[in-house]
Amino acid sequence: MQVLVDADACPVVVKEMLYRAAQRLEVCVTLVANKFLRTPPSRFIRALQVPAGFDAADDRIVELVIHGDLVITADIPLAAAALEKGAYVLDPRGSWFSRENIQERLTMRDVMEQLRSSGIDTGGPAPYAAQDSKAFAGQLDRFLARHVSP
Template sequence: MQILVDADACPAIVKDILFRAGPRVEVCVTLVANQYLRTPPSPFIKSVQVPAGFDVADARIVELAVAGDLIITADIPLAAGVLKKGAHALDPRGEWFSAENIEERLTIRSMMDQLRSTGVDTGGPSPYSPRDGKNFAAQLDRFLAKYRASRTK
């Protein structure tokens, strides 16, 4: 199992949480971005830089993902792609993407895109809050605890 991170827009606090969690549970954390990202020195943390371009990082994450991996992303189409491969997808606010909710999220995203294309100001996500970071950390801890328990069986 590895953790792949859609790192271009990932909040710094989420990366910091992952930088501590990966080495603690000996799971590789890979940041994928179209820019250079500095990472702490650790055999469990690395970054992959991809060329600039629309969805290039997303395509690389889908390519790297295998069943059982954990993908950190707020990108709904990317989450859908990795779920199809049997990976898990968690957004930086601590909300899980799942087979049960991904179609609804894709539909809402499409509807919002259509509204924006007609000039409607749909706003955007609320600012990332400390509560979001706590939710993310709690969900990650639960997931990693289950992972560790499955390795010891």
């Protein structure tokens, strides 16, 4: 089992939690981004820089992910593709994507995109807050306790 991170928009606090988990549990964490990422020196942590381009990082994650991996992303189409490959998908705010909720989330994303393209200001996500970090940490810890042997 490996952890793949859609790192371009991933909050720093989430990356730091993942770095600590990688070291503590000796699990491979791979961050994929369009830009250079500085990561701590570790045999369990690597960063992959992909060429700039629409969905280049997402496409690379889909290529790498296998059944049972954990993907960290807020990107709904990427989450859907990872679920199709049998991965677990957690967003940086601590919510799980699942086969049961992905279609609803894709539909809502499409509706919001249509509203924005017609000129309606839909706002954006709330700023990342301490409760998001806490929720993510709790979900990550529970997942790793169940899926990674010490």
